[in-house]
Amino acid sequence: MSRASASERASLLASSSTSIDVERGRDAPSSSSARVGVNTHDDARAPSPSTRTRSRACAVAAACVIACAIAAACAGDARARSRARLGLEIGRESDANATMEAGRETAAMGASKRDNVDDRAMRDEFLESQAASVTKAHEAKAKAFSTELAKEWRRFEERSRRTEDSDGDVIWMVRTAEYANVAMDKRGWWRPRTLTQRDKGDWMMSSVGARTDPAATAALSLQERLAHSQAHREAMIFNSCPSLVYLGAEYASHTWPSTVRQLGFAHGLRGTTTGTMDTLKSVRMNPKGPNFVLGASDGLSYEGLSAMLGTMSARDNGRLDESKSLFLIAGVRDPLKRAIEAYMQYGVARRGWEPTVESFENFVFGRYGRLAHVGNIQFKMLAPEELVKKALEREALQAKAPPIKDAEIMRVLNTYDLVVTPEHDLLARLLVKQMLYRVVSVRQILTPPDVGYARLDRFGFKRYDVEDKENVLPKPLLEYVNSRAFKVRFNRLNLLDQKLYDAANARLLRMWKEHHVVESYLAWRESVHDYVMPKLMNTQSLKAARELSQSSPRVAKVCPSGHEDDCSTVFEEHADEFLAEEKRRHASEQCMFENYGCFSRQLVNLGLLHYKRTRTAELASFFKQQETPESYGTAKAASCAGVAMVSEIRFCADNATLGDGVVGKAMTGLADSIYLLCARHACENLCVPKSWETKVRVVDGAKIDRCFGIQATENHFRRATLSHGAIVAHARQEKFRNVAVVEVDVNFVDPDPSNYPDYDAAKSVQSIAKHIDGNTAADSDDPFTIIRLGYRAWEFERGVVACPHGCGCRRGADGADDSYCVVTRAQCDLRGSHAYILSGDSFNLFLEPVLSKKRTQTKVIDFNVFQRFPQQLVLEPMLAAQAGYSNDADVIGVDQQFHDARRFAQSCVVR
Numbered sequence: 006m007s008r009a010s011a012s013e014r015a016s017l018l019a020s021s022s023t024s025i026d027v028e029r030g031r032d033a034p035s036s037s038s039a040r041v042g043v044n045t046h047d048d049a050r051a052p053s054p055s056t057r058t059r060s061r062a063c064a065v066a067a068a069c070v071i072a073c074a075i076a077a078a079c080a081g082d083a084r085a086r087s088r089a090r091l092g093l094e095i096g097r098e099s100d101a102n103a104t105m106e107a108g109r110e111t112a113a114m115g116a117s118k119r120d121n122v123d124d125r126a127m128r129d130e131f132l133e134s135q136a137a138s139v140t141k142a143h144e145a146k147a148k149a150f151s152t153e154l155a156k157e158w159r160r161f162e163e164r165s166r167r168t169e170d171s172d173g174d175v176i177w178m179v180r181t182a183e184y185a186n187v188a189m190d191k192r193g194w195w196r197p198r199t200l201t202q203r204d205k206g207d208w209m210m211s212s213v214g215a216r217t218d219p220a221a222t223a224a225l226s227l228q229e230r231l232a233h234s235q236a237h238r239e240a241m242i243f244n245s246c247p248s249l250v251y252l253g254a255e256y257a258s259h260t261w262p263s264t265v266r267q268l269g270f271a272h273g274l275r276g277t278t279t280g281t282m283d284t285l286k287s288v289r290m291n292p293k294g295p296n297f298v299l300g301a302s303d304g305l306s307y308e309g310l311s312a313m314l315g316t317m318s319a320r321d322n323g324r325l326d327e328s329k330s331l332f333l334i335a336g337v338r339d340p341l342k343r344a345i346e347a348y349m350q351y352g353v354a355r356r357g358w359e360p361t362v363e364s365f366e367n368f369v370f371g372r373y374g375r376l377a378h379v380g381n382i383q384f385k386m387l388a389p390e391e392l393v394k395k396a397l398e399r400e401a402l403q404a405k406a407p408p409i410k411d412a413e414i415m416r417v418l419n420t421y422d423l424v425v426t427p428e429h430d431l432l433a434r435l436l437v438k439q440m441l442y443r444v445v446s447v448r449q450i451l452t453p454p455d456v457g458y459a460r461l462d463r464f465g466f467k468r469y470d471v472e473d474k475e476n477v478l479p480k481p482l483l484e485y486v487n488s489r490a491f492k493v494r495f496n497r498l499n500l501l502d503q504k505l506y507d508a509a510n511a512r513l514l515r516m517w518k519e520h521h522v523v524e525s526y527l528a529w530r531e532s533v534h535d536y537v538m539p540k541l542m543n544t545q546s547l548k549a550a551r552e553l554s555q556s557s558p559r560v561a562k563v564c565p566s567g568h569e570d571d572c573s574t575v576f577e578e579h580a581d582e583f584l585a586e587e588k589r590r591h592a593s594e595q596c597m598f599e600n601y602g603c604f605s606r607q608l609v610n611l612g613l614l615h616y617k618r619t620r621t622a623e624l625a626s627f628f629k630q631q632e633t634p635e636s637y638g639t640a641k642a643a644s645c646a647g648v649a650m651v652s653e654i655r656f657c658a659d660n661a662t663l664g665d666g667v668v669g670k671a672m673t674g675l676a677d678s679i680y681l682l683c684a685r686h687a688c689e690n691l692c693v694p695k696s697w698e699t700k701v702r703v704v705d706g707a708k709i710d711r712c713f714g715i716q717a718t719e720n721h722f723r724r725a726t727l728s729h730g731a732i733v734a735h736a737r738q739e740k741f742r743n744v745a746v747v748e749v750d751v752n753f754v755d756p757d758p759s760n761y762p763d764y765d766a767a768k769s770v771q772s773i774a775k776h777i778d779g780n781t782a783a784d785s786d787d788p789f790t791i792i793r794l795g796y797r798a799w800e801f802e803r804g805v806v807a808c809p810h811g812c813g814c815r816r817g818a819d820g821a822d823d824s825y826c827v828v829t830r831a832q833c834d835l836r837g838s839h840a841y842i843l844s845g846d847s848f849n850l851f852l853e854p855v856l857s858k859k860r861t862q863t864k865v866i867d868f869n870v871f872q873r874f875p876q877q878l879v880l881e882p883m884l885a886a887q888a889g890y891s892n893d894a895d896v897i898g899v900d901q902q903f904h905d906a907r908r909f910a911q912s913c914v915v916r
Contacts, residue, residue: 150527154432157514175411175508182415185515188422188440193520195422195440197247197329200311203420204389246272246444246810248296248328252307252421253336254386257343259468261336261425262300263453264434269298271449271609273813273829275915281305285313288325292318293806294912295813296330306386307420308393320807332441335387335421337509340502341495342471343383344369345486349469349477350462356572357561360478362485364569369495373570384409384501388417396501414504424509435523435530436516447526448533448612453604454542464583465559465590541607559583609829610788613876637713637727637856642734645712649731651683651703657692666753668766669794669840669884670694672773676745676842680704680732683749691749704732726866729838730855737848743777748839750889751795752899756882760907764882769824776878777842789827790847790874795885795902797836797867798909802897808913809834814879815915824880826914831875838867840885847874881910 179185190196249265269277275297276284288297299305311326319328348368352358366372371379380400385393392413399406418424422440425433434450462468469477478486485491496503517523541547564572632638659667673679674696683691684706693701706728710717713731715724729746736744756764776789800809812833814826828835843851850873854864863869871877883906886899897905 150524154514154517175414175504176511178411178415179508179511179515185512185519186423187419189516189520193436193439193516193522194442195247195332197331199329200314200326200331203333204311246274246296246441247330247332249274249298249332249334250310251300251334251336252305252310252387253301254304254343254383257338257383258336258425258427258430260430260452261334261433264300264437264450265298265334266300267453267604267608268445268449271446271829272296272444273811273815273913273915274298275813276300277915285317289317291912292325293320293808295808295915296320296810304386307388308390311390333421333423334437335424336426337383337387337424337502337506338427339506340381340383340499341486341492344495345474345478346469346471349471349473350466352569353477354462354466354469355464355561356569356576357564358569358572359564359566360482361566362482364566365478365482365485366491367569370498373573380498381501384417384505387420387505389420392417409501411504414501414508417505418508418512424512426506426509426513428510429513432513432517432523435526436513436520438526439520439523447529448537448608450530451534451537451608454538454547461558461587463587464580465587466561467558537608537611540611541604544607547604547607609876613788613790635858637730637858639734639737639852639856641713642727642731642852642856643738645709646680646704646731646735648712649705649708651688651691651705654701654703655692656695656698659694659696662692662694663747663749663751664753664885664888666755666884668755668770669753669880670696671770672792672794672880672884673697673745673747673840673842674700675770675774675777676700676743677741677845678702678736678739679745679747680736681747681749682706682728682732687749704728720862722865723861725838726855726864726870729866730852733843733848733851734856736843736845737852740845742845743842744845745842746838746840747885748887748889750887751839752886752888753840753884754886754899754903755884757903761882764824769880772824773878773880788844788876789878790844790850790876791871792825792842792878792880793835793837794840794842794880795837795883795887796879796906797887797897797902798905799834799836801905801908802901806908806912808909812909812913813915814881814910814913825878826881826910828877828879828913829875832872833877834868834872835877835879836867836871837887838871839887841871850874879910881914882907 184191188196188198246268249269251261251265253261266277269275273295275287275295277298277300279287281299281301284297284299287294299310301310314325314331317325319325320330321328325331348365349360352364352368353360358364369379381396384396388396392409395407395413396409399408423433423437434452438445438447438450460468474483474486561576562572632641659670663670674694677700679697679701681691681693681697681701681703683703688703688705691703693703706725707717709728709731710719710724713727715727732746733744755766758764773792776792800807811830812828812835813830814828816823816826851870854870854873855866857864883903886902888899
């Protein structure tokens with residue numbers, strides 16, 4: 006969290022709290038953060054006390070309803086409700102996904118159309134029994150948040166009453182727009198747009214237009230807009246993520262480049278650990294790969310982005326500038342604060358300039374240094390090309406050129422889906438959660454702890470904040486900055502930036518005014534913060550980063566006065582080696598710049614570990630020992646596997662059975678136990694690899710069918726699914742830490758040297774062994790749920806070459822191990838159950854859908870069961886193919902399976 010947003014947190018959430026706050030703390034912001042605010046209607050007034058009370062009550066109720074909807078979908082007992090309230094759920098069964106998400110939508114908006122009778126009864130029961138479950142501390146924080154923002158509205162009312170010409174006030178434009186943000190629908194959810202739609206301003210809506218042209222308003226209906234948005238449709242189905250882009254002049258915000266990277270990391274998007282140009286190069290070379298993320302704090306402008314995207318292909322075969330998969334975020338800040346901070350960082354810290362009135366004046370007004378700190382640079386960075394040209398013409402010709410109107414300031418805001426400011430950083434994070442409702446988890450908008458790179462800039466110099474000016478700048482320079490003469494000159498040159506900043510703050514407040522549901526996210530976020538941060542700070546990676554943050558920063562050589570340009574040249578000559586040295590210095594952290602990658606990975610890991618460890622207790626009411634009308638029962642399922650064991654087993658050389666590959670068989674043998682699933686005559690003719698002799702159990706699926714009372718005419722997929730369930734129930738009963746399940750029709754194949762000339766079999770086996778042995782470690786870099794030795798790349802088999810949403814696949818944590826990828830998201834549609842290793846603390850997650858008797862036609866092992874699992878290790882190259890089929894539609898040759906798996910890895914890998 007930036008220093009300013011930390012003070013926002015302190016002021017908005019002021020209450021007695023026992024939570025551990027590892028984020029940066031500062032004094033309350035200046036009155037500039039409270040300078041602007043807006044009302045939804047011209048005659049609106051500040052909320053009355055009774056209204057605020059009702060709002061707070063509604064917020065608490067909304068939080069309970071959201072928690073209930075999630076809890077109902079995840080089993081419904083008291084512990085499940087507690088976990089759902091924390092927002093740490095990860096996997097869900099796919100067939101229930103649409104219903105559950107609809108319930109969450111309904112809960113958030115206070116509607117009930119999509120709930121069935123049972124859901125409503127469950128929600129009502131939950132609300133009655135859990136009304137007191139919201140802690141007083143979190144309720145106090147939500148109240149403080151609401152109260153502080155109400156004060157902002159009152160301050161604006163007082164200002165607006167003093168304004169004689171409101172027609173010329175940019176705040177008026179925000180107030181009279183039909184929507185505070187044209188990228189949001191009335192529920193506060195995201196409306197995708199192309200760059201062309203953003204540039205033309207077609208989405209600038211006003212109350213006047215709504216009255217005079219009803220047809221045009223009808224044309225902007227949510228259903229019609231979303232009908233042509235593949236990204237949004239997939240988001241609703243797969244909980245996927247659009248391409249995320251953050252644009253802002255350097256030092257517009259320290260935290261938002263990392264915010265989009267964190268979110269991208271969680272969704273397996275490209276670019277979360279690389280620079281802007283590297284990411285766009287990757288997208289150009291592989292347009293069918295995962296969506297991407299740009300935390301573009303390196304000077305990329307909207308004009309530059311538009312030009313590049315106009316030359317690049319989108320996933321749907323169109324151009325990227327015509328795609329609706331882009332979610333654009335901009336960062337702006339007070340132009341004077343920004344200029345002061347830039348001077349301290351750019352000149353004093355990195356180049357050793359002596360902080361004097363002369364050097365500051367020359368820097369701010371463009372005599373030397375970069376022009377990025379002069380004259381409405383934020384407007385020029387963020388505005389469409391024609392407005393940039395108009396601003397430049399105005400500066401050159403002064404009064405002879407047409408001025409930039411307030412409507413054009415609004416047009417810049419309308420170009421983006423969200424424009425954030427340091428003063429309302431926390432509010433903006435909560436609003437992005439609201440806009441990307443199914444995409445953003447509350448835990449994904451936590452702020453990285455202030456360790457490691459967060460205290461240094463990317464070159465290794467101390468990071469200065471504008472609040473450090475009293476300690477960095479001498480008294481004469483501070484007096485000059487505060488003088489009226491300087492401010493008049495500076496403000497005249499940066500009027501557009503000032504208006505853009507004021508309007509962005511006003512819009513954030515207006516968005517909060519229209520979507521009070523963010524208050525419930527606040528308490529949710531604090532709950533997750535209190536759970537995650539203490540554990541996060543105890544992991545080895547974060548401990549190393551904390552120690553590193555105490556090390557001495559790089560110090561620039563003192564630059565003689567009058568030689569500032571020469572010192573800039575010297576710095577630029579060494580900048581690349583500074584960067585390389587800092588990369589080496591932080592390589593052992595396995596983190597990106599500023600420690601965000603490490604933070605993101607630990608959030609994924611900790612959330613997953615929490616989910617695994619609490620799953621057994623949460624599902625206690627489901628896992629009855631005996632059969633019930635709702636479930637077969639774990640004892641029943643385990644006994645069916647036991648009676649189906651084959652007593653006489655024949656063994657053969659590893660390379661002479663189940664295919665000639667030996668590497669995959671060696672990895673399979675690492676599991677605590679191996680269950681080999683066969684049926685009827687296949688069991689009689691079976692020869693088992695010799696290396697499995699001490700661990701293997703051969704199970705006859707036909708005997709499991711008879712034990713369950715399932716007829717041979719029953720659906721093959723359901724019978725196969727229950728066989729896998731019986732095996733896992735047996736492994737659960739035996740208390741194995743993990744188990745390998747292999748179907749007898751598997752074909753193990755070692756990597757083809759022509760495709761993988763550098764493949765190291767011994768290293769790959771050792772890498773998988775490390776994961777299997779270390780999966781219970783609290784700070785494990787890649788805890789797994791399933792290791793997929795073989796899979797069917799379904800989207801590729803169907804001819805869809807784009808990487809499916811949610812399938813972004815990350816290489817080994819150390820970046821050097823290419824033998825596997827980690828698919829962090831749940832619901833990546835990889836079929837095939839012929840060879841996998843299941844983690845012991847994931848047994849219950851596996852068994853819940855398999856043993857349930859509800860909607861059995863949708864509970865297929867490799868479709869609607871495996872798709873529930875996040876953090877799957879997918880072997881690359883794949884080592885096991887499916888050789889047998891239940892119907893002709895499934896038939897695909899072994900060679901083609903390996904070819905498709907290779908294309909999947911090439912398309913979906915994220916570096």
